[in-house]
Amino acid sequence: MENTFEVIVNGKRFIHDKDITLLNFLRDELKIKSVKDGCSQGACGTCTVIVDGKATKACVFKLSKLVGKEIITMEGLTDREKEVYTYAFAEVGAVQCGFCTPGMVMSAKGLLDKNLNPTDEEIKASIKGNICRCTGYVKIEKAIKLAGEIFSGKTEMKNKNTNGVGENAIKIDAEAKILGTGKYVDDMEFDGMVYASCVRTAHPRAKILKIDTSEAEKLEGVVGILRAEDVPNNKVGHIQQDWDVLIAEGEITRCIGDAIVLVVAEDQKILEEAKALVKIDYEVYEPITDIFEALKEDAPKIHSNGNLCQQRHVTRGNAKEAIANSKYVITQHYSTPFTEHAFMEPECAIAMPYKDGVKIYTSDQGTFDTRKEISIMFGWEPERVVVENAIIGGGFGGKEDVSVQHIAALAAVKYNRIVKAKFTRPESIAFHPKRHKMEADFTVGCDENGIIQGLDAEIYFDTGGYASLCGPVLERACTHSVGPYRYENTDIRGYGVYTNNPPAGAFRGFGVCQSNFAFEMILTQLAEKVGISPWEIRYRNAIRPGDVLPNGQFADVSTGLVETLEAVKDIYEENRGHVGIACALKNSGVGVGLPDKGRARLEVRDGKLYLYAAASDIGQGYLTIAVQIIVETLGIDRNDIILMPPNTETSPDSGTTSGSRQTLLTGEAIKKVCELLKEDMVGTDLSSVEGKDYYYEYFEPTDPLSSDKPNPKSHIAYGYATHVVILDDEGKVKKVVAAHDSGQIVNPINFEGQVEGGVLMSLGYALTEDMRLKDGVPTDKFGQLGLLRSTDVPEIETIAIKKEELLNVAYGAKGIGEISSIPTAAAVAAAYMEMDGVVRRKLPLDETAYSKPKKVFNK
Numbered sequence: 001m002e003n004t005f006e007v008i009v010n011g012k013r014f015i016h017d018k019d020i021t022l023l024n025f026l027r028d029e030l031k032i033k034s035v036k037d038g039c040s041q042g043a044c045g046t047c048t049v050i051v052d053g054k055a056t057k058a059c060v061f062k063l064s065k066l067v068g069k070e071i072i073t074m075e076g077l078t079d080r081e082k083e084v085y086t087y088a089f090a091e092v093g094a095v096q097c098g099f100c101t102p103g104m105v106m107s108a109k110g111l112l113d114k115n116l117n118p119t120d121e122e123i124k125a126s127i128k129g130n131i132c133r134c135t136g137y138v139k140i141e142k143a144i145k146l147a148g149e150i151f152s153g154k155t156e157m158k159n160k161n162t163n164g165v166g167e168n169a170i171k172i173d174a175e176a177k178i179l180g181t182g183k184y185v186d187d188m189e190f191d192g193m194v195y196a197s198c199v200r201t202a203h204p205r206a207k208i209l210k211i212d213t214s215e216a217e218k219l220e221g222v223v224g225i226l227r228a229e230d231v232p233n234n235k236v237g238h239i240q241q242d243w244d245v246l247i248a249e250g251e252i253t254r255c256i257g258d259a260i261v262l263v264v265a266e267d268q269k270i271l272e273e274a275k276a277l278v279k280i281d282y283e284v285y286e287p288i289t290d291i292f293e294a295l296k297e298d299a300p301k302i303h304s305n306g307n308l309c310q311q312r313h314v315t316r317g318n319a320k321e322a323i324a325n326s327k328y329v330i331t332q333h334y335s336t337p338f339t340e341h342a343f344m345e346p347e348c349a350i351a352m353p354y355k356d357g358v359k360i361y362t363s364d365q366g367t368f369d370t371r372k373e374i375s376i377m378f379g380w381e382p383e384r385v386v387v388e389n390a391i392i393g394g395g396f397g398g399k400e401d402v403s404v405q406h407i408a409a410l411a412a413v414k415y416n417r418i419v420k421a422k423f424t425r426p427e428s429i430a431f432h433p434k435r436h437k438m439e440a441d442f443t444v445g446c447d448e449n450g451i452i453q454g455l456d457a458e459i460y461f462d463t464g465g466y467a468s469l470c471g472p473v474l475e476r477a478c479t480h481s482v483g484p485y486r487y488e489n490t491d492i493r494g495y496g497v498y499t500n501n502p503p504a505g506a507f508r509g510f511g512v513c514q515s516n517f518a519f520e521m522i523l524t525q526l527a528e529k530v531g532i533s534p535w536e537i538r539y540r541n542a543i544r545p546g547d548v549l550p551n552g553q554f555a556d557v558s559t560g561l562v563e564t565l566e567a568v569k570d571i572y573e574e575n576r577g578h579v580g581i582a583c584a585l586k587n588s589g590v591g592v593g594l595p596d597k598g599r600a601r602l603e604v605r606d607g608k609l610y611l612y613a614a615a616s617d618i619g620q621g622y623l624t625i626a627v628q629i630i631v632e633t634l635g636i637d638r639n640d641i642i643l644m645p646p647n648t649e650t651s652p653d654s655g656t657t658s659g660s661r662q663t664l665l666t667g668e669a670i671k672k673v674c675e676l677l678k679e680d681m682v683g684t685d686l687s688s689v690e691g692k693d694y695y696y697e698y699f700e701p702t703d704p705l706s707s708d709k710p711n712p713k714s715h716i717a718y719g720y721a722t723h724v725v726i727l728d729d730e731g732k733v734k735k736v737v738a739a740h741d742s743g744q745i746v747n748p749i750n751f752e753g754q755v756e757g758g759v760l761m762s763l764g765y766a767l768t769e770d771m772r773l774k775d776g777v778p779t780d781k782f783g784q785l786g787l788l789r790s791t792d793v794p795e796i797e798t799i800a801i802k803k804e805e806l807l808n809v810a811y812g813a814k815g816i817g818e819i820s821s822i823p824t825a826a827a828v829a830a831a832y833m834e835m836d837g838v839v840r841r842k843l844p845l846d847e848t849a850y851s852k853p854k855k856v857f858n859k
Helices: 022-029 079-091 101-112 120-126 138-151 174-179 214-218 268-277 319-324 367-378 405-415 425-431 470-479 512-530 534-541 561-574 622-634 662-680 748-767 824-836
Strands: 005-009 012-016 048-051 054-057 070-072 194-200 206-212 222-226 259-265 279-284 308-316 328-336 348-354 357-362 385-389 419-422 437-446 452-464 490-498 579-588 597-605 608-612 641-643 693-699 717-727 733-741 795-801
Touching (some): 012 022, 022 048, 054 101, 079 101, 079 174, 101 174, 138 748, 194 268, 194 425, 214 222, 214 268, 259 268, 308 470, 319 437, 319 490, 328 512, 348 405, 357 367, 367 385, 367 405, 452 470, 452 512, 470 490, 512 534, 512 824, 561 579, 561 717, 608 622, 622 641, 622 662, 662 693, 733 748, 733 824, 748 795, 748 824
Parallel strands (some): 005 070, 357 385, 452 490, 608 641
Antiparallel strands (some): 048 070, 194 259, 206 279, 222 259, 308 490, 328 437, 348 357, 597 608, 597 693, 717 733
8 A cells, every 4th residue: 555654563563644753653543552742842851662673763663664663662562571660660769740750761771672771871862762750860871880780680679568648658549650550640531521722922022903813713623722812710820810811803912832822623633734734913012021121111011900910028127237247248149040840741631521520630739739729710610620640740930820721621620521731842932931930139247257247139020921929929939038047137138020921930959950050159259258168157156956947947956057057067078179069948848828728638448448539639649648647657568558630520639739838748648637537547557447438737837927916927938958068089079968957858769869850950950951932932943942961960869857857747848949059150160269269149150060161170
């Protein structure tokens, strides 16, 4: 037959009459879902398969290039291979969100099929084409080495019963993620499902003069096209409802991600053809892409209430007087860029009519947050919207806002159909909120002994076209700009500004990565003025239990900053001349007077314990921690525990996966609800409580920023960290030592993975990542964002500090997700300053071994 293509997949021959990509053939035609679509640009490696014995990206080649070739996917591995790879990746903790994992396994197979004893360099090279945003690659490399040792007979698989708090525990979803059998939203199939996507503006700032959908509507297979007037309430937003669902004729766009019409079609091919037929006439205006241009009195208003989105003023004591009386004072300007979350799973949602409303399967960071935004759009009671998480392929803050959920829901309700909406990677980059770009002026003073006297700071955040989480992120940047030190004279002004750039919102670190970089760099320079080491100035100022933090809160008994400094002292001193150091603190829980609650419900049915808690696991390991807390509290077998997916209809609201809060708040709720059940249970016999259910809500009040208490309690808990970065003679990062006080470590191997991933993300922030824009439009593809690869990873040593006295909450755990990514950037900049004397005040850092052109050190 002409124009047919025969390929061999997992030993079976298939003939197809369309020259589509191998990725589309495998996923859409053969329904092989272990092969993931992370970018369709040949950059991420989530679609890696074996083609004639070689690891190959399935999105790169069309079937015409693969005729007669033998293709192996995860489904085609032998039972022995599946068993070994599952054991190796699970045992060493190489799985977090899991979206990249099947592709990593296939790249590992491509290596180990030829060489069962690879060097570390060969392992790194084998996965260089695969991006992982969660793990920092360290544990993936260990998994590949372990798999090789098992295949060669050097090591045996051991069955271990890992259970309680403080033990290494294999993640409960590891096998499903490794083998690709677990379902992300994009893997779900429903009969009669149609597809939705928006036509988006071609210009960040332009008036929509005319929308013509007539030709698109004539196309057979088009279900319908929706405009702004079809949306009951055309505004959504996580906190401020300032974000248009669709931009109407006569209105002005605010950023490049703005949607104008929503097209719904019977299949994806027709959908793209229809979108191309939609004609939009614009009156194009010059976009406002600079913070300070946006703040000018004569600047065009991006929103009707002006271009100042949010502002905060955090003050205590008398900073002006304290700085005036300081022996040494440094005033400097600092700049940090927009950065892209680059979670491996692009946004996807499936919505369907349900009861008297709609049900949505999502991959977001808070099912109840999504329910709220969608109910606002419809003008409904929230209960009419049911939201359920599938497996979530990473988030880092970038999945807190609705993206595709609301448009899928809108189409499902309007057309009474099951509707799937999925972002392409370019859509994802253009639409979802980024890490805020910062411009800031910091002034810090200290006395002759290096004791900090005061801080004055003015911080400007570019929040792009919409607010997203501008207010709380700006607030956290201000409150945490003070550092984890003992002084009480602060005056910090923060401003979040609308521009026509892509929106900015939550990102791992929640604003603190930006302000921490500025403060810690100035502290390092003050040490030089005083004549002491950067380690010493931090040690002299370090907060200790019972001390008062700069916000007035007493440091609790678990405070371990001093111990993190002591843990790194020797390695810091041994590497003077090419080493940098920085500290950080980060809250666990939302705090600042907001009603932040953890909730959990237990049911006992058929001898099994069912946990209901709408807490999203985005890869950080909450689900496994929940099981460990249950096992620790009740003493039952983990195999008798069933975790139900977060679902707003069946699970209590456990809050957003944000603010390093789930382990502490939902963890405490789980502990307490288990204690209620334990009062009724006979020993560890679940049958003694068969048919019963239990509920607990954990809430510990905090004080608002406006509190007039002399020592307000802003947060339930703080974690503390000290990071040390060592450069080699060529200016490359040789080693990072990350010492953390996170209280009780519930799952040590997972804790290490969180730190390793956070450190690598922060190294990228410091050295290579920059979401470049031209007139408000992203210019880079996924592979050009500066994401570090396996071959870029230095040695990362993780040190966990555990105090004898811990908080009496969640077994003393305080969370690690955010703080692991905060102090590294300042430590990198400090290391370069030691090496060449140059103070770098802008990220990514200029004139390094990673910049273009590279700086040559030690000529």
